[in-house]
Amino acid sequence: MLARPEHMPKSLVSQLQLQVGKARIPRILLGTSPFIGAGQFGSRAQIYYEHFYKKPENIVKIVLKAVDLGVTGVQALPFRPVFRALKAVERELKERLTIVGTIGPDDPLSNIHDF
DSSP states (O other), X not given: OOOXXXXXXXXXXXXXXXXXXXXXXXXXXXXXXXXXXXGGGGGGHHHHIIXXXXXXXXXXXXXXXXXXXXXXXXXXXXXXXXXXXXXXXXXXXXXXXXXXXXXXXXXXXXXXXXX
């Protein structure tokens, strides 16, 4: 059994990948539901919405910390503040993150275009 991620060296975390066809996808992805104040967070959803969605610079801080821990993949929901934050992180790091995009039911073609 592998150690918990906080006890794994950064290099080991970043090497945990799945091969899907020709693509290599990190086995550990940072989720983005808190960044949009998703409903599953109940009474905290509004707090998350105010703290992250309305202030993408706070998303940037979390993503940078995740990268510092070796997590370079993000399961991204199709929301502009999330996109802006991820682009800001890539500019700061001068490298690309692995983005596993999620499309929504309302406008999937637009979501695909955004990714």
